[in-house]
Every structure is written in C-alpha cells, then in structure tokens.
Amino acid sequence: xxxxxxxxxxxxxxxxxxxxxxxxxxxxxxxxxxxxxxxxxxxxxxxxxxxxxxxxxxxxxxxxxxxxxxxxxxxxxxxxxxxxxxxxxxxxxxxxxxxxxxxxxxxxxxxxxxxxxxxxxxxxxxxxxxxxxxxxxxxxxxxxxxxxx
Amino acid sequence: xxxxxxxxxxxxxxxxxxxxxxxxxxxxxxxxxxxxxxxxxxxxxxxxxxxxxxxxxxxxxxxxxxxxxxxxxxxxxxxxxxxxxxxxxxxxxxxxxxxxxxxxxxxxxxxxxxxxxxxxxxxxxxxxxxxxxxxxxxxxxxxxxxxxx
DNA sequence: GCTTGACCTCAACTTAAGTTGAGCTTGTAG
DNA sequence: CTACAAGCTCAACTTAAGTTGAGGTCAAGC
Numbered sequence: 001x002x003x004x005x006x007x008x009x010x011x012x013x014x015x016x017x018x019x020x021x022x023x024x025x026x027x028x029x030x031x032x033x034x035x036x037x038x039x040x041x042x043x044x045x046x047x048x049x050x051x052x053x054x055x056x057x058x059x060x061x062x063x064x065x066x067x068x069x070x071x072x073x074x075x076x077x078x079x080x081x082x083x084x085x086x087x088x089x090x091x092x093x094x095x096x097x098x099x100x101x102x103x104x105x106x107x108x109x110x111x112x113x114x115x116x117x118x119x120x121x122x123x124x125x126x127x128x129x130x131x132x133x134x135x136x137x138x139x140x141x142x143x144x145x146x147x148x149x
Numbered sequence: 150x151x152x153x154x155x156x157x158x159x160x161x162x163x164x165x166x167x168x169x170x171x172x173x174x175x176x177x178x179x180x181x182x183x184x185x186x187x188x189x190x191x192x193x194x195x196x197x198x199x200x201x202x203x204x205x206x207x208x209x210x211x212x213x214x215x216x217x218x219x220x221x222x223x224x225x226x227x228x229x230x231x232x233x234x235x236x237x238x239x240x241x242x243x244x245x246x247x248x249x250x251x252x253x254x255x256x257x258x259x260x261x262x263x264x265x266x267x268x269x270x271x272x273x274x275x276x277x278x279x280x281x282x283x284x285x286x287x288x289x290x291x292x293x294x295x296x297x298x
Numbered sequence: 299g300c301t302t303g304a305c306c307t308c309a310a311c312t313t314a315a316g317t318t319g320a321g322c323t324t325g326t327a328g
Numbered sequence: 329c330t331a332c333a334a335g336c337t338c339a340a341c342t343t344a345a346g347t348t349g350a351g352g353t354c355a356a357g358c
Contacts, residue, residue, distance in 0.1 A: 157334080157335080158334090158335070158336095159333095159334060159335080169334090169335085173336090173337095188335085188336095189335085189336065190334085190335055190336075191335080191336090
C-alpha cells in the first residue's frame with residue numbers, strides 16, 4: 001500500500017481554506033500535529049484535513065478553540081480515526097450541541113416564545129393578547145434561555 | 150394603564166444575568182437604548198430584557214455583536230416589538246441560522262459524513278470500507294462544509 | 299548550481315467583546 | 329440630612345484568535 005502522501009503546510013492551507021498562519025497557530029495550541037522533514041518543514045498526514053474541517057465547523061457554531069482542543073484529545077494520535085473515535089468525540093459535545101441547536105431554532109422560528117422579556121407577565125403584552133399562550137402558568141419571566149427543544 | 154415601570158441598569162443586569170459593564174457596552178454599540186433621568190442615570194423600558202436575551206442567545210451560537218446590532222435595527226425604536234417585528238428580524242437571519250443548525254447536527258450526529266478529509270477518495274479509507282457510502286459519486290473531497298441539511 | 303517561491307521562527311500588531319479601576323455624582327433608607 | 333450603595337465617564341487592561349512582517353532557510357525547476 002502506497003502510504004498516502006504527506007501534505008505540506010501550504011497544501012493543507014489550500015485544501016482546507018485556512019491560512020498557513022492559522023495552521024501554525026492551531027499546531028501551537030495542540031489542535032493539530034505535524035512532524036518535520038530533515039529541513040525542519042512541517043508535514044501533515046491526511047487526517048489533518050478532517051481535523052481542520054471539524055475545527056472550522058465547531059468554531060462557526062461558537063465553540064472555542066480550547067473546547068475543541070479538549071475534544072480532539074479523544075482522537076487517536078497515531079492512526080486515522082475510526083467512526084468509533086468520532087462518535088466518542090461528539091458524545092462529549094452532545095449536550096452543548098443540543099442546547100445550541102435548540103437556541104438556533106428559537107431564533108430561526110421567530111422567537112415566538114417568551115425569552116425572559118417580562119412582558120408576558122403584563123396584561124397588555126401584545127404577544128399575550130394575540131396568542132394568549134402560557135397564560136395559565138402564572139406571572140413572571142419564563143424561559144430566560146432555552147432549556148429543552 | 151400604569152406605564153410599566155422603568156428599570157435601572159442594575160435591575161436589568163440582575164434580571165438578564167448580564168454585567169452592568171456589558172450593558173453599557175451594548176448601549177455604546179447601539180444594541181440597546183436608554184434614556185436618562187435628570188441626574189444622568191440610565192432608565193430602560195422592559196423591552197430591553199428581551200433584546201438582551203436575544204443578544205445572548207445569538208451570541209452563544211456564534212453571531213457577532215455587529216451582526217446582531219444590524220438585525221436589531223429592524224426592531225422599532227419606540228414601541229414594544231410585535232410578533233411581526235420579530236419575524237422580520239429572524240427572516241434576515243434564516244439562511245445563516247439554517248446553515249448553523251445543519252452544521253451543529255453534523256457535529257452532534259458523529260460526523261459520519263465526509264467533511265472534506267480527502268480520505269473518501271482513497272480505497273483504504275476506513276469509513277468507506279465500512280459503509281461504502283457515496284462511493285458512486287467519484288473521487289475527491291466532498292462537502293467541505295455543509296451546504297444543505 | 300542557482301534562483302525563486304515555499305517554509306521557518308518570533309515578536310508585534312489587530313479586532314472583538316468585554317472587565318477593572320479611579321475619581322466623581324445620585325438617590326434612597328434610616 | 330447624611331451615609332453609602334448604585335450610577336456615571338473614561339482610560340487602561342484582558343483574552344481569544346489570529347495576521348503581519350522581519351530576517352533567515354529549503355527545495356524544485358531551469
């Protein structure tokens with residue numbers, strides 16, 4: 001089996017859409033790893049592309065590099081991660097991810113539920129007058145942040 | 150109708166769970182608004198609690214204050230926003246929110262689809278060998294980032 | 299065998315989103 | 329009516345996540 005060719009930092013940058021400087025930065029932070037050629041240049045295995053993709057996706061939904069780094073620790077250092085490895089990683093995030101999904105849906109669906117504005121507890125709240133929801137639950141702000149879907 | 154009592158910055162901080170300094174900051178950035186007492190202290194209408202809640206929710210899912218500020222421009226300055234106002238706001242975000250939801254689900258569901266790792270195009274990719282998915286679509290990295298749910 | 303574009307390190311700079319602190323003013327409870 | 333918690337402004341500091349630039353090395357094509 002021809003050992004899948006290693007990638008230079010420039011190639012990884014091109015294929016992942018991430019700047020070389022960011023790759024250096026991720027490496028300094030321990031999110032990715034490389035080994036060096038005799039001339040001290042970085043070489044990456046192909047799995048780095050997947051790791052970088054995950055870093056970007058996770059970042060875009062508001063997960064910090066520190067959290068991502070922690071999660072990536074669960075991936076094996078040497079070998080290409082299996083499906084089991086990935087599942088392990090993502091179960092560590094599941095609660096947080098579920099919560100975020102829920103929040104996003106609230107935002108997307110027009111924020112029709114009360115998010116702690118206090119107006120629900122006032123008789124003249126336009127939302128309450130229009131829909132008359134939640135009115136049986138007594139006064140006070142409800143659901144400051146999303147708890148469940 | 151007793152005009153719903155106005156809130157001091159400290160009360161807003163307490164009820165929203167956001168620091169006073171952050172409220173000042175949001176105001177400086179135009180995300181919320183107050184008027185002043187004769188003694189130059191801030192007073193807020195109750196709608197500020199809802200605005201702040203939205204700011205926090207949106208922030209948590211990775212939307213920047215600048216984007217949030219832009220979206221909040223669509224809300225009426227003077228009156229309590231109606232459901233229509235909120236819908237207008239959230240439709241401006243809908244595409245971005247849909248994309249983020251989609252990304253989150255990928256992460257949560259174990260990243261089982263290829264996210265541009267390049268390994269799908271290699272015969273010995275463990276995922277491909279196990280599942281033999283997507284194999285009819287030719288070589289090359291696929292779905293670097295999520296396009297559709 | 300050289301030259302030119304990729305790489306290397308390291309320090310300094312940037313932007314976002316706040317926090318902290320100093321020094322001064324307000325307002326409310328006793 | 330006074331003390332003291334709460335508010336005000338403004339400048340400086342912080343952390344995260346990079347980017348930029350200087351100064352020097354590597355390697356691949358001609």
